[in-house]
Amino acid sequence: MLxxxxxxxxxxxxxxxxxxxxxxxxxxxHAIMGPNGSGKSTLAQVLAGREEFVVTKGxxxxxxxxxxxxxxxxxxxxxxxxxxxxxxxxxxxSNTNLLKxxxxxxxxxxxxxxxxxxxxxxLVKEKMKLVELDQKFLSRSVNEGFSGGEKKxxxxxxxxxxxxxxxxxxxxxxxxxxxxxxxxxxxxxxxxSKDKAIIVVTHYQRLLNYIIPDFVxxxxxxxxxxSGGKELAFELEEKGxxxxxxxxIEEMVNL
Amino acid sequence: MNKSxxxxxxxxxxxxxxxxxxxxxRENFIHQKRKEAISSFSKLDFPTVKNExxxxxxxxxxxxxxxxxxxxxxxxxxxxIKSKLFSKMEHSLIVFINGKFSPENSDLLNLPEGVxxxxxxxxxxxxxxxxxxxxGKYADHQNHIFTALSTAYTEDGAFIxxxxxxxxxxxxxxxxxxxxxxxxxxxxxxxxxxAEKNSQVTIIEHxxxxxESIYFTNTITEIVAEENAVVDHIKLQEESRKAFHIxxxxxxxxxxxxxxxxxxxxxGDLTRNEFNARFNDEGGECTLNGLFMLEGSxxxxxxxxxxxxxxxxxxxxxxxxxxxxxxxxxFNGKVIVRKDAxxxxxxxxxxxxxxxxxxLVNTKPQLxxxxxxxxxxxxxxxxxxxxxxxFYLKSRGIGEEASKAILLHAFASDVITSIKIESVRxxxxxxxxxxxRQ
Numbered sequence: 001m002l003x004x005x006x007x008x009x010x011x012x013x014x015x016x017x018x019x020x021x022x023x024x025x026x027x028x029x030h031a032i033m034g035p036n037g038s039g040k041s042t043l044a045q046v047l048a049g050r051e052e053f054v055v056t057k058g059x060x061x062x063x064x065x066x067x068x069x070x071x072x073x074x075x076x077x078x079x080x081x082x083x084x085x086x087x088x089x090x091x092x093x094s095n096t097n098l099l100k101x102x103x104x105x106x107x108x109x110x111x112x113x114x115x116x117x118x119x120x121x122x123l124v125k126e127k128m129k130l131v132e133l134d135q136k137f138l139s140r141s142v143n144e145g146f147s148g149g150e151k152k153x154x155x156x157x158x159x160x161x162x163x164x165x166x167x168x169x170x171x172x173x174x175x176x177x178x179x180x181x182x183x184x185x186x187x188x189x190x191x192x193s194k195d196k197a198i199i200v201v202t203h204y205q206r207l208l209n210y211i212i213p214d215f216v217x218x219x220x221x222x223x224x225x226x227s228g229g230k231e232l233a234f235e236l237e238e239k240g241x242x243x244x245x246x247x248x249i250e251e252m253v254n255l
Numbered sequence: 256m257n258k259s260x261x262x263x264x265x266x267x268x269x270x271x272x273x274x275x276x277x278x279x280x281r282e283n284f285i286h287q288k289r290k291e292a293i294s295s296f297s298k299l300d301f302p303t304v305k306n307e308x309x310x311x312x313x314x315x316x317x318x319x320x321x322x323x324x325x326x327x328x329x330x331x332x333x334x335x336i337k338s339k340l341f342s343k344m345e346h347s348l349i350v351f352i353n354g355k356f357s358p359e360n361s362d363l364l365n366l367p368e369g370v371x372x373x374x375x376x377x378x379x380x381x382x383x384x385x386x387x388x389x390x391g392k393y394a395d396h397q398n399h400i401f402t403a404l405s406t407a408y409t410e411d412g413a414f415i416x417x418x419x420x421x422x423x424x425x426x427x428x429x430x431x432x433x434x435x436x437x438x439x440x441x442x443x444x445x446x447x448x449x450a451e452k453n454s455q456v457t458i459i460e461h462x463x464x465x466x467e468s469i470y471f472t473n474t475i476t477e478i479v480a481e482e483n484a485v486v487d488h489i490k491l492q493e494e495s496r497k498a499f500h501i502x503x504x505x506x507x508x509x510x511x512x513x514x515x516x517x518x519x520x521x522x523g524d525l526t527r528n529e530f531n532a533r534f535n536d537e538g539g540e541c542t543l544n545g546l547f548m549l550e551g552s553x554x555x556x557x558x559x560x561x562x563x564x565x566x567x568x569x570x571x572x573x574x575x576x577x578x579x580x581x582x583x584x585x586f587n588g589k590v591i592v593r594k595d596a597x598x599x600x601x602x603x604x605x606x607x608x609x610x611x612x613x614x615l616v617n618t619k620p621q622l623x624x625x626x627x628x629x630x631x632x633x634x635x636x637x638x639x640x641x642x643x644x645x646f647y648l649k650s651r652g653i654g655e656e657a658s659k660a661i662l663l664h665a666f667a668s669d670v671i672t673s674i675k676i677e678s679v680r681x682x683x684x685x686x687x688x689x690x691x692r693q
Contacts, residue, residue: 048650049650051646072649073653076652090665091665092665093648093661093665098648099651101653101657102652105652105654
């Protein structure tokens, strides 16, 4: 589904990603872990098509298509979804307005009919239960005045409504209490299916108790330095990121 | 001899001719006012950018055109008028074409007793008491050349008089249509609205044109809100992109009166709105909201003044501008809190979004406070489109243009959510939506 080859990217001349290779197949859940500043969020943003980040080398193929020149909105319409680490507050734009417009733009793109208000509300109400959000929330402005937990739940709610094929969760677990974490994880697990893939970007192993990944990758200094199964996450939790860093240095010394 | 002197001379030398054409109009009280005004006019000069109040707004392009009044009566299609209505049927509608009352297009069937809506020309002709009392009371012509011009050449405009205790449910819709084709005409609607004690009324001044022609609207509106009166005023300016529009609004607020103004402007090549509100007594409330959306080489200038002369009054002012291409905006908002005006609350804010590198806003909030127990604040921002928010919307599958439209609409909507009458608010919403759909 997703194939990243030798991806180099940066911002304002600073190279942050220094040759990422990653392959994600449909049905898989991948966790990308790493210390702060390793490039996790950059990778997530580059996948979503953020213009500020410049890709200098390499390629990203999504369902066989090179998406580097694809606009962010078209990536979304093709089924990619990024749950933001810091969801943006948009005063004056209601959650309903955002979701209805987004959903219908995606449907239009695929030549499907737009949903009318009744169909839309039925869908939305069903998905709201999933993330335990109150109905009043629909008429509120997007993320405005939301608590950290509400913002993260809103991301998962949007994901549930838009039903992406490839979801990238950028530190959706950070700052959540255990109840909110369970709600978020439950929302994500509901999305899991044979034809969908999920990339969970996280700093902490904790989330992976609830979303069990098929693969874990460790990102350090712009490169994936270690990949393994879910046990790798436990090992990281136990030994800390210094373990990876030291190992990396050892490797370099041995070269 | 430069052209601005030309047109000034024209107005002075044609004044006698103008008065003669007003069939008997010389017999009434206004004759004296006109004569005084033309005398003021001849003594005053058109402002230049050297004048502090006109620093960012040059009227040189206006003077270049030699706009003159017209006596020709023109008609306008019913369809055009219908397209400017808030709802299919309106029974408090008064239409002016090229500044003159058009009874055949107006519909005033729904007015409650004690509420008078009509042409100010009639009131002047009949030497109406209310007109005599308030006409030109606050819009003085001694120091203002455009007011002098308007007063000297006063012909018609809207007159609304709501007697004490009357509540006018349906909004009163005034449509000023200019249809000028190739002629460079000057129209000068002169409006007077008086809301007596305990009355309530909503008035919409709506300026439109049926073609993209060059003309000049020089309008004055005087509003009196007596004790405990509630006056909602909405000004919609959807004129030709080539039009010139200079407006002055004077509002007088008596004890416990509530005045709310919403000014929405998308038209005009050069628009200047002067707005002055005074609290003559305690307990008044004044809301001043404005929205201007500009493109091309449009210039919009809002000069507002709220005079807190008495204690225990509240004023809220919010003006927003969205500017594209080479357009320019000017906001000059002054709030004076006089020595006796303790317990004043005055809040003022001006926010602007520049969509292009060449657009420009000059904003100047001014607070002059002479009392010590007051709450006042003011602020101004000039920024660009919020790129983070735009990316967020795009990442959800919403296209570039649609994302922009959503964000601008949200920015603008803030100003109009406080318009109480739904049909009017929807009409304004439609203006905004269409503006950003291009």
